Amino acid sequence: QNLNDYKLWLKYNKIENHDLSQAYSKTTNAVYIANIGDIIKNAKRELSLALPQMLGTQVTYESSITSETTLIIDVFNNLPEDLKLAVKKNIENINKEGFIIQSISRNNTPLTIITSKEEIGLLYGTFRFLREMQMHENISAKTIVDSPKIQLRMLNHWDNLDRSVERGYAGFSLWNWQKLPEYIDQRYIDYARANASIGINATVLTNVNANALVLTPMYLEKVEALANVFRSYGIQVYLTARFSAPIEIGNLETADPLDKNVQEWWSNKAAEIYKRIPDFGGFLVKANSEGQPGPQNYGRNHVDGANMMATALKPFGGNVIWRAFVYSEHDDTDRAKQAYDEFLPYDGSFKDNVIVQVKNGPIDFQPREPFHPMFGAYKKTPLAIEFQITQEYLGFSTHLVFLPKLFEEILDIDTYQKGTGSTIAKIIDGSLYGNKLTTMAGVTNIGTDLNWTGHPFAQANWYGFGRLAWDPNLNSGQIADEWIRTTYTNDKAFVEPIKKMMLTSREAVVNYMNPLGLHHIFDTGHHYGPGPWVDDLGRPDWNPVYYHNADKNGIGFDRTTSGSNALEQYAPFLEKAYSNTNTIPEEYLLWFHHLPWDYKLNNGEILWDGIALKYQEGVDQVDDMIKTWEAAKPFLNEEQFNEVHMLLQIQLKEAKWWRDACLLYFQTFSNLPLPKGVEKPAHSLEYYQSLKFPFAPGIKPSWN
Numbered sequence: 120q121n122l123n124d125y126k127l128w129l130k131y132n133k134i135e136n137h138d139l140s141q142a143y144s145k146t147t148n149a150v151y152i153a154n155i156g157d158i159i160k161n162a163k164r165e166l167s168l169a170l171p172q173m174l175g176t177q178v179t180y181e182s183s184i185t186s187e188t189t190l191i192i193d194v195f196n197n198l199p200e201d202l203k204l205a206v207k208k209n210i211e212n213i214n215k216e217g218f219i220i221q222s223i224s225r226n227n228t229p230l231t232i233i234t235s236k237e238e239i240g241l242l243y244g245t246f247r248f249l250r251e252m253q254m255h256e257n258i259s260a261k262t263i264v265d266s267p268k269i270q271l272r273m274l275n276h277w278d279n280l281d282r283s284v285e286r287g288y289a290g291f292s293l294w295n296w297q298k299l300p301e302y303i304d305q306r307y308i309d310y311a312r313a314n315a316s317i318g319i320n321a322t323v324l325t326n327v328n329a330n331a332l333v334l335t336p337m338y339l340e341k342v343e344a345l346a347n348v349f350r351s352y353g354i355q356v357y358l359t360a361r362f363s364a365p366i367e368i369g370n371l372e373t374a375d376p377l378d379k380n381v382q383e384w385w386s387n388k389a390a391e392i393y394k395r396i397p398d399f400g401g402f403l404v405k406a407n408s409e410g411q412p413g414p415q416n417y418g419r420n421h422v423d424g425a426n427m428m429a430t431a432l433k434p435f436g437g438n439v440i441w442r443a444f445v446y447s448e449h450d451d452t453d454r455a456k457q458a459y460d461e462f463l464p465y466d467g468s469f470k471d472n473v474i475v476q477v478k479n480g481p482i483d484f485q486p487r488e489p490f491h492p493m494f495g496a497y498k499k500t501p502l503a504i505e506f507q508i509t510q511e512y513l514g515f516s517t518h519l520v521f522l523p524k525l526f527e528e529i530l531d532i533d534t535y536q537k538g539t540g541s542t543i544a545k546i547i548d549g550s551l552y553g554n555k556l557t558t559m560a561g562v563t564n565i566g567t568d569l570n571w572t573g574h575p576f577a578q579a580n581w582y583g584f585g586r587l588a589w590d591p592n593l594n595s596g597q598i599a600d601e602w603i604r605t606t607y608t609n610d611k612a613f614v615e616p617i618k619k620m621m622l623t624s625r626e627a628v629v630n631y632m633n634p635l636g637l638h639h640i641f642d643t644g645h646h647y648g649p650g651p652w653v654d655d656l657g658r659p660d661w662n663p664v665y666y667h668n669a670d671k672n673g674i675g676f677d678r679t680t681s682g683s684n685a686l687e688q689y690a691p692f693l694e695k696a697y698s699n700t701n702t703i704p705e706e707y708l709l710w711f712h713h714l715p716w717d718y719k720l721n722n723g724e725i726l727w728d729g730i731a732l733k734y735q736e737g738v739d740q741v742d743d744m745i746k747t748w749e750a751a752k753p754f755l756n757e758e759q760f761n762e763v764h765m766l767l768q769i770q771l772k773e774a775k776w777w778r779d780a781c782l783l784y785f786q787t788f789s790n791l792p793l794p795k796g797v798e799k800p801a802h803s804l805e806y807y808q809s810l811k812f813p814f815a816p817g818i819k820p821s822w823n
């Protein structure tokens with residue numbers, strides 16, 4: 120790994136273009152930055168770090184606004200009257216975290232103003248200003264008026280107290296519990312800077328498979344120390360709350376949410392936390408899911424559990440984020456249907472500080488899933504969308520996959536639940552149903568690796584998540600563009616091909632792992648390589664064979680009326696369109712239909728050939744990615760080039776592994792030859808079935 124990778128997209132490379140550098144130097148020649156709090160101090164620190172690196176000059180700060188001032192950073196209320204007037208129209212168009220960057224002429228001198236309603240907007244505005252410089256944009260020629268569209272832009276860490284990270288592929292947890300609270304690792308500060316630079320404003324420090332100990336005083340003191348660092352970057356801290364904590368650390372005999380002592384215990388716990396952390400965000404809870412304790416252990420339901428915690432947090436302004444990731448071993452209906460069936464009756468019964476958090480798809484973070492049917496169907500209780508930034512099912516931190524493409528696909532989908540135009544983006548940003556609490560959560564891919572995310576390009580997934588949480592209508596191409604230019608170079612000859620490579624990488628992984636709607640055919644436990652043959656796990660819904668249903672007659676999961684009828688959970692328009700093999704988008708075909716091997720695809724190929732050719736296409740796409748990277752070599756130093764080149768070679772090897780293993784296995788049912796154009800497998804099926812990965816990182820759970 121390359122030392123420079125540590126800086127993420129905040130590289131602040133020297134600006135070589137003389138004219139541009141001159142123009143920026145003029146704009147930043149005399150800076151007035153208000154002295155109103157700790158957040159703005161961090162904006163000032165960032166300027167003092169970035170400007171000398173980019174421009175080669177030190178920043179001169181002024182103690183008051185003078186006729187010499189070239190850049191003003193202050194909240195609207197503090198601006199001199201003439202400047203207030205200049206930005207007045209725009210200030211009405213931002214919310215309390217938004218900002219304006221506007222250049223005017225004052226007494227014939229050019230002046231740039233970064234302003235906002237509140238202090239946090241100035242930090243976001245400063246980061247934006249610096250990004251514009253990194254992207255060599257003509258700042259003084261444009262006015263930028265921007266605000267986040269979603270209130271809680273949140274990372275979910277699946278970090279355990281022993282510093283292992285569930286589904287983490289980038290080293291250990293950042294949180295050094297042993298040295299906290301005294302020792303503040305520089306990493307905490309750089310983590311906060313990176314998050315603030317893209318507008319992430321909340322973080323859940325601990326795994327949803329929770330350990331109650333984090334709620335004991337010894338740990339709370341450490342959490343407080345982290346909260347103290349993050350506060351001045353506008354980041355609020357949340358914790359996961361283990362439902363059985365009152366028993367485990369509170370000496371109670373029950374955790375029944377209707378028990379007075381239990382309720383009191385949680386209220387006292389909330390008070391204790393808020394005494395230390397007055398702006399504590401609240402609890403994220405995984406209950407009665409994959410073996411985690413919950414209200415159902417006491418014959419109660421999700422509403423009882425969530426509302427009990429909501430009552431405890433309410434006096435302090437905290438939220439409960441209650442996950443809807445549930446599927447039960449006692450339920451033999453289609454796993455894809457269970458969360459909807461269980462949660463739909465509760466819509467509207469939760470207290471107003473409860474948010475229900477739903478994964479983007481109904482199974483589990485597959486390379487491609489149709490959207491989770493709760494989106495749009497839940498109309499009263501606010502839903503948070505949960506994306507997975509860590510690549511549990513997408514090649515860990517080894518494969519290059521640009522996830523904003525996946526996130527965008529989901530956000531843009533029309534659920535039709537309130538007529539045409541009921542997109543998931545509008546549900547999440549609250550505009551469709553008028554929800555007051557809006558949230559986007561991302562299960563993070565960050566760890567102690569030198570480059571934070573294991574794969575240098577996985578940084579783009581952290582970046583892109585943050586950008587989409589800020590504005591779910593952003594385009595993934597724009598996000599890739601920003602990331603490449605701030606991380607590598609602005610040279611078009613590099614930017615354009617690399618952007619193309621990133622934008623195709625998501626479809627490539629779908630093709631070589633799970634084409635045409637196939638899903639969950641991963642090897643068991645670690646979810647790394649292919650395991651479509653696995654059929655012997657304790658629960659049927661953990662077995663890949665449950666999901667592909669291949670037999671001599673065909674392949675796919677019938678979710679129409681002749682099968683599980685999961686389609687009934689979607690709006691009538693989609694139910695109808697997806698029920699019909701002529702109108703369903705082919706990328707969802709085998710998600711909803713079981714079809715014969717000789718079924719004719721849109722392009723005239725039979726299904727078997729189509730599947731095989733998709734696998735081959737995925738391999739070819741990775742091959743192209745390697746060619747693109749090789750052609751980009753002149754723009755990279757040796758380490759930068761080599762690290763990604765080595766990773767891409769592994770990706771190619773493993774794309775072939777997926778192709779060969781899946782095709783050889785499915786061929787035992789189809790009994791058809793591989794079509795022309797598909798490479799002959801390098802090994803036998805038995806060989807692929809014998810591969811074992813005891814070294815796979817990131818596993819902790821024992822349930823699948």
Ligand SMILES: CO[C@H]1[C@H](O)[C@@H](O)[C@H](O)O[C@@H]1C(=O)O
Binds near residue numbers: 285328820
């Ligand atoms: C935290 O547990 C995870 C589990 O490791 C993972 O395999 C699955 O994706 O989902 C679970 C969840 O989201 O709760």
